[in-house]
Amino acid sequence: MKLFTSFLLLATSASCLHAQSPGPAAPKKKRVLTNAAAAAQPTVQNSSLVKVNATSQSYNLHLPWQKESPSGRRGLGVVLAGNRVLVTAQMAADATYLELELPESGQKTPAKVVAVDYEANLALLESPPSDKQKAFFAGLKPMSIDASARIGDAVTILQTGRVGELIESPLNISKVMSRRYIVEGSGFLVYEATGIIRSEANSFTLPVVKGNKLAGLLLSYDSKNQVTTILPAPIIEHFLKDVADGSYEGFPGLGMELQATQDEQFREFLGLKPNEPGVLISAVVKGASAEQAGMKKGDILVSINGFTIDSRGDYKDPQYGALSAGHLVRGRAYVGDKVEMKVIREGKEVTLNGTLARKKPEAHLVLPYQFDRGPRYVLMGGLLFQELSQPYLDAFGEEQRSGAILRLARIATNPEKYEEAGRKKLVFLSLVLPTPGAQGYDKLGGQVVNKVNGKVINDLNDLAEAFKSAKETWHVIELDDFPHILHLDTFNAERDNMRLLGGAYRIGSLKRLE
């Protein structure tokens, strides 16, 4: 058995990639509906809830020309004004088919995504206008949103049973905090609530109501500790307001790193008096809002928009109490809003004014997340080149991070050096298919590409262009890592490209650059 394991290890780079799906798919059950039980159940809010069935299919991150097997997801969406349906972004991620279903009658209508924000984990669905759509929404009325929930408030998680009956699980909000939702990035507001939730099949979206109004959507439920996290109404309102103006901007961020200053010796070192507010700015993201406003590494941040920032990095929220300073910008402000920050720099208070912006995922050297689109790639004579992304690294898991993957993962967490060198994306050789022209290279994978045919490679478009300009009868590929130099015969590479198209690897296209 041990021998077998050793061989598996040798093949690690070729076989260990599995895309992570956001969670288990709910099993589909087909049953004949009986009307007997339905009448006895309360259906108070049922007129605002619709079942959402999604089929999702993600791309294979390792063989980017192919897709994984499709899987089904189910959830309970909330009908809002204009016959739009709110769900979590997880419901809509990589969706190939979406449909709405009335809980009681089982009537269905197809749907499409109007707006989606994977950072805020929210998506808005719409059913294209038709008679079917009209009939579907006829008996439904929009639910309004209530952002007033506070710590201690009672809320209810709603689910529907097999025949559309309403299942209510009462919870109490016990904590309000800031944490990331489903993708890498800054934290968002979260309610934490305690109580038992009855387990039903609707797994990817469940509404949380306060009275008859929407207070949030379920994010996670830890059945062992009976702790629930809820995506709260203020974030939903923010999302809807942003969608309503026609152009979606997303949630703004400052782009800086805070360090708590509770440590007395550290405070004294920084020149902070006991009980004085303020946190140390330990990093400022290039091009982000904080840098634009003039924030510098080493500043002591003491207030944002008039709210004092304490030594933990919290401010006093009038509704929730102590809350991470990030929410002041992310949750309470919009892209384009003005921001005023006070910092202590060299012992003096300085006021910084700026405009809030959001760093788009595409603007990162390493894509933090990617849904709905296939990974970009270029295939040349069996050599597969990709742009590094966080999902690609995540697919290896924490345990397998050594060698090339560890090197790439470190670049993802410390991209500054590469960004300063002008790289827009990190192009790397991810895999070598065993073509005759790539003979001798088939064990390679994980090497960062510096130049091709003498041209500097800042993204895959550069790479595709550079392959058009071989100076000799071979391409010269310069790598950042061992073995540093590869040559590929131009004629053989083209011949191998032709063979790969429609060949054993079922490759439909030699590149994806959109």
Place this chain on the structure above:
Amino acid sequence: MNIRPLLTLFALALLPPVMAQPAPETPTASQAIDLGSGAWDGVVNIDVSVLVPDYREPWNAGQPSGGSGTGFLIGKNRFLTNAHVVSNATRILIRTSNDPEPHPAKIVHIAHDCDLALIEAEDPAHFEKLKPLDFGGIPQLNTEVIAVGYPIGGDRISVTRGVVSRIDFRPYSHTSVDSHLAIQVDAAINPGNSGGPVLQGGKVVGVAFQGFSGRVAQNVGYMIPVPVIKRFLKDIEDGRYDHYVDLAASDFPIENPAQAKALGTHGGGVGVMVADVEPAGSVGEILKIGDVILSIDDNPVLNNGLVRFEGELMDMNEIVERKFAGDKIKLEFLRGGKKQEATVTLKRFDPYVRLGATYNQRPRYVVFAGLVFQPMDRNLMDAHQIRDRTVSYVFDNFLTDKLYVERPEPVVLTNVLPDEVNTWLTPYAHSIVDEINGVKIKSLKDVQSALAKKDQAFIEIRLLEKSRPLVLKRELAEAAHPRIMQTYNIQGDSFVGEE
């Protein structure tokens, strides 16, 4: 007795296969062995008490343990055995098969990189009449050999028989970073055989040293062949072991026709590409990435890095392996299609040693106000099970990314022993120290001297790729230091090496 497995295991890695030579007939008649003849008295049992250093609590002595292996007489009161048999030894006892008396012994020379050691009895009188064993050469494939030693399964001498299965360049698992010529035999080699002779026609053709567990492979044992042994014995002739020398360059096979054409070898099957060069190594100033090595000491180098040497195809490093520090070799190589020649003066490449296991060394450390600093090496990484991404990266890429150039001895903050003075710093254990009060930390001694400077009221410790510096107020830290030393029972606050 607590038997430490002296045969260590390693994972399979596939290397270019060695061409098998047709084996000529060398009949070896099986002869009965008469233990009473005294002919075997030169093969001795070595009983070792060891103290395994504690890299987690480096101020402690370590864990006492014991083990047993084999050794054999090769000259006047000179016994050859494996380095791993006598590593970290506090007491060595020699026993012969016909005499129950234990004889205290000590290490004369130990070479961890080739897993060999020479020991001597403190009182040579008992062994004066014994006949040393003689060395043979490299045995041929499919010829019979016997392994003699004291493996598990009994107390008296044991003999197992097999044939030579393969001659190849293999990793030596004792340090885990060294590879040399090794000979595979199918004679049973078990824990305790380590250090024992493998004989053919009455002559020593190798020293049994490692194998696989039966769950991985059957009948695969390895011995250190005579060229490696002879090299060790020659190296210590001047009274000192100088270690192996290395080209300190990596090669990449030229299998791709375009690669061959572009590099100018025209696919003749000769020449291997230089894919990495260590600036601090023997060829750091001579070879460049993209050069093609054509020959080494006039032996043509094939496109997969092998040379035909003494009738066998062997890794080209085998030619370097036989040399000593200061020796010269001739290299012929192509650069930009033009043939060039250079004479290389060989030297040891030190930075790689850090990546291998080390023995017989007292762990080095500095403790200050509960902060424990230790130099990064394999022993430390293994003992602390460090998962921190920056530390793992620096260890993993110490050579590949040439990190040793900037930081020859990275220092790790391995532990923070909690106290009022450092209570906010405990989450920062398992970080690499970048600077202390503006001084770049390149070795453990830098930590000691930076902490000793008393010109500033604060001690500011910057960590590599960590978001905030660790700050201690000097007067508080100095007041807390003796208290912490006492509380955590630390005898000395530093050991930075023997002067």
